[in-house]
Amino acid sequence: MGYRVAVVGATGNVGREVLNILAERKFPADEVFALASSRSIGKELSYGDKVLKAKDLQHFDFSTVDFAIMSAGGSISKEWGPKIAAAGAIVIDNSSYWRYHSDVPLVVPEVNGDILDRWLADPKRTNIIANPNCSTAQLVVALKPLHDAAKITRVVVSTYQSVSGAGKEGVDELWNQTKGIFVNDSPTPGKFPKQIAFNVIPHIDVFMEDGYTKEEWKVLAETKKMLDPKIKVTCTAVRVPVFVGHSEAVNLEFANPISADEARDILREAPGVSVIDKREAGGYATPVESVGEYDTFVSRIREDTTVENGLVLWVVSDNLRKGAALNTVQIAETLIEKGYKARALAA
Template identity: 45%
Template sequence: MSKLWNIAVVGATGAVGEQIIECLEERDFPVGTIKYLAGAGSADQILEFKGKAVMVEELNQDSFSGTDIVFFAAENEISREFCPFASKAGAICIDSSSAWRMDSDVPLVVPEANPHAIAGYTRKGIIANPSPATIQMVVALKPLHDFATIKRIVVSTYEAVSGAGKKGIDELHGQITSMLQGLPVDSEVYPHRTAFNCLPQVGVFGDNGYTEEEMKLANETRKIMEAEIKITATAVFVPVFYGHSESINIETQARITAIKAMELIGRAPGCELVDDAFNQEYPMPINAAGQDLVHVGRIRQDDSVENGLNLWVVADNIRKGAAINAVQIAEILIEKYLK
């Protein structure tokens, strides 16, 4: 009988936490005990794991005794405060916030791209999950980078409101309902209305004019790919509930044809090629929602540069872009490092 592991999920009542729990069930992760943790306002709720009731406990410094792996699906401040307590208790943290991503002692991992980096968990007992937008871009570009070496990336993202969790989903739903009824619309989660609108601000602006999300796309990609690729990004919220879309332009050192790129994407782990323009088949959020793969299509040459390609990349930002990536990290961790 394979070993069972004691698991905790911090932020179990949130959108990402709920999806992590679902993925652990579906992928039959070898769970011994499971503990659901959240803030005081969510404590005492009753959730389930494989048909059995599990009460949500209030998160505190002593929550991690006897736990092997802790999935953090909470705000940055929670991860910064409580990951060290979990590590001190002997647990390994897999954190989906941005709190630890650029820490040089914390591996930032996309299993399809740099699974070897997981070995670095021993330095702080923490493994960081990249941002969903970075995950899907890296999964799509890694096979192309391995073949032809990417020099430059220009990416524009069209991001679902679930990037802000349940509160973003609820706000868009409420705004659409109000507008259809001719009622006033309030915006509290985002600085402007997201219903029937595009909002070119994902995160706060930095002194350089780029938002946090745009800088994450650049910095996280370079760390994961272990390459000094030139990257510029524009991130936009669109009125979609689930599924980030990305228009990606790459310039490579060696030439790679669109046909070759399709071949590489078609057999790459974590990717699904959806590219039949004549039959109007291409990646869309409505088809990627609830799926585990990154959908890649609209692959075509960019004739404005010597070695250029354009791609359209879509993935479920909650499931693939957070939960599946985190659970895949845990699967590699127990298979290769915690035997």
């Protein structure tokens, strides 16, 4: 018996990508439902060679589905996550709302998918699983195999995040400002606090009392929760005029010696990682090459001679895929591999 999947927020950038990935990966679904707010009822959405019509979230019966993949924002997740979970469906949530709850697992399957064995066996489980922040997801995929090999003690990361991470409004703003500049229109900031076209902005999400932004704090908190609470993490998050694909410059310190060659060999064997690392012009990955790809790309692997046992990496990934939609689908796939069965529908 196949599974039944509801995609909440199906008309957004990530929701549409979830539908694409479910079809691409031939997820064992007997039925997929596209759910959205009342203003989007009837909107047509592609699912493989099928067309789905958006249904109203408010009136959907979640007792009829096995998985609810949510990409509709924190307020919707806060309100609807517990309701959907209480109806018996497993909620895989892409917002930030549930990530830091102690009783909700935060999962990247290649990194800590093993915790789902215990979670499935727990009769008191919340039925909610959180998806990490897009920039954290690609980071920990690259760090996990290196941490296992030599024990990371400190991470310094600068992110270069595309405008699609801010949703359709962010993409539209970059597009409109870029066009406007060529006809001498003054770019007017809206979604972003400053001009994004031909510019970079060292500010994502709100500022906190310590001077870090919440986006930077997310990378710290989520890396510790998924990888190791003892790792020291600091981050600078920057918005860049790229439509899709997040990039990261990562400096690592290890407890044990590890060379660039050893790291390169380890990463080549790591799940979800592709190494593109030729020391020549063009011998590295950029956001353009990551678009539409499942893997996280690692390039510019080299030793950091300013610290003992240090490495430097360049990490690139499609933020709409591994940073969001793909990871949620992989979580569902992992649960199925671990024995989660489709529910029998009531007669």
